[in-house]
Amino acid sequence: MVGGHMRGEFYAAISQLSLERGIPRDVLIKSVEEAVKAVYRKNYDASGDIEVKIDPNTGQATVYRVLQVVENVKDPKTQISLADAKKIDKEARIGSVVHQDVTPDTFGRIAAQMTKQVMLQKIREAEHETIYKEFGDREGELVTGVVQRVENGLVIVQLGKAEAIMPKAEQVESENYKPGQRLKVLLLKVVKTPRGPQLIVSRRDKNLLKRLFEIEVPEIYNGSVEIKAIARIPGVRSKIAVAARQPGIDPVGSCVGVRGTRVQNVVDELQGEKIDIIQWSDDPATFIARALSPAQVNEVILDKETKTATVIVPEKQLSLAIGKDGQNARLAANLTGWRIDIRSPENVEHFSSSSTSVSEEQTDRLEQDVSAETISE
Numbered sequence: 001m002v003g004g005h006m007r008g009e010f011y012a013a014i015s016q017l018s019l020e021r022g023i024p025r026d027v028l029i030k031s032v033e034e035a036v037k038a039v040y041r042k043n044y045d046a047s048g049d050i051e052v053k054i055d056p057n058t059g060q061a062t063v064y065r066v067l068q069v070v071e072n073v074k075d076p077k078t079q080i081s082l083a084d085a086k087k088i089d090k091e092a093r094i095g096s097v098v099h100q101d102v103t104p105d106t107f108g109r110i111a112a113q114m115t116k117q118v119m120l121q122k123i124r125e126a127e128h129e130t131i132y133k134e135f136g137d138r139e140g141e142l143v144t145g146v147v148q149r150v151e152n153g154l155v156i157v158q159l160g161k162a163e164a165i166m167p168k169a170e171q172v173e174s175e176n177y178k179p180g181q182r183l184k185v186l187l188l189k190v191v192k193t194p195r196g197p198q199l200i201v202s203r204r205d206k207n208l209l210k211r212l213f214e215i216e217v218p219e220i221y222n223g224s225v226e227i228k229a230i231a232r233i234p235g236v237r238s239k240i241a242v243a244a245r246q247p248g249i250d251p252v253g254s255c256v257g258v259r260g261t262r263v264q265n266v267v268d269e270l271q272g273e274k275i276d277i278i279q280w281s282d283d284p285a286t287f288i289a290r291a292l293s294p295a296q297v298n299e300v301i302l303d304k305e306t307k308t309a310t311v312i313v314p315e316k317q318l319s320l321a322i323g324k325d326g327q328n329a330r331l332a333a334n335l336t337g338w339r340i341d342i343r344s345p346e347n348v349e350h351f352s353s354s355s356t357s358v359s360e361e362q363t364d365r366l367e368q369d370v371s372a373e374t375i376s377e
Contacts, residue, residue, distance in 0.1 A: 061111035
């Protein structure tokens with residue numbers, strides 16, 4: 001019924017699956033038997049008690065009808081006479097059961113196809129289970145992958161045995177993704193789908209920056225330096241506010257590293273994104289002044305009701321404080337959570353066109369470009 005090639009294949013497939021996926025061979029064979037039984041019932045005969053046995057060496061399927069040995073046969077689908085039963089099993093007696101081979105001649109090929117399907121299904125299930133075990137509780141972690149391909153705007157990233165998707169919204173416009181490229185990505189979500197787990201990764205999320213600093217800065221990893229807030233224009237520029245949780249530690253120096261090596265490693269991983277590291281302060285005026293670095297600030301005037309800060313900077317520092325396309329001011333506003341008006345001493349009384357204001361409306365519009373969040377302890 002089943003050719004020699006199939007026999008070799010079946011034994012090899014069962015053994016390999018068992019070894020690689022840790023599924024016991026008897027469990028696999030049982031699954032195949034149940035599937036073949038369902039096919040027999042659907043296509044041949046649904047009545048009575050049917051059993052299917054698969055030879056673990058050859059993969060050959062035999063279908064048996066389970067019959068009760070009785071004196072008077074009333075239902076030939078469930079009963080058999082003692083005389084007929086003895087032809088099957090010499091030890092048969094009234095009240096015992098015998099297994100009658102009812103395998104159709106045409107059944108070998110169907111059983112072989114079914115076996116292959118079940119095997120593939122089991123492989124998929126085992127792979128899905130492996131992926132869930134490996135990634136299910138790792139959302140928000142940094143993972144290293146290799147770009148497999150780019151299709152329909154999606155970047156497919158290989159993470160070990162699993163494939164992850166980086167949607168357009170999680171990509172950085174200035175980055176160029178090429179097959180074979182190694183990338184550190186943030187594992188955003190693991191979504192259960194009927195076709196198995198779907199891993200969504202990001203290069204855009206601000207927490208990518210946080211995780212990269214945790215890798216590079218032991219003081220952040222061990223908790224002696226804390227990241228208090230992050231503002232990011234992905235691929236362009238970021239600001240990160242840090243605070244020491246132990247006396248005698250320089251939080252900014254820890255993040256910069258000797259001769260700037262630590263921050264440079266993060267910049268290199270982000271393909272040249274500029275990073276400003278700022279010492280956090282619980283005094284809003286001090287924090288806002290630092291957040292506008294590298295610009296020097298003369299004075300910060302706070303309006304706590306509207307949460308607006310008027311920041312006075314020297315005339316020569318005005319364009320630096322505002323930054324290219326208003327980037328520096330926008331990032332500072334996002335980092336601190338304050339609306340910021342930047343003015344030179346000459347136009348404090350009369351707001352002129354040479355100053356800039358980062359309003360709430362602008363900040364709302366820029367939320368797609370700038371991601372910021374104060375990270376709670």
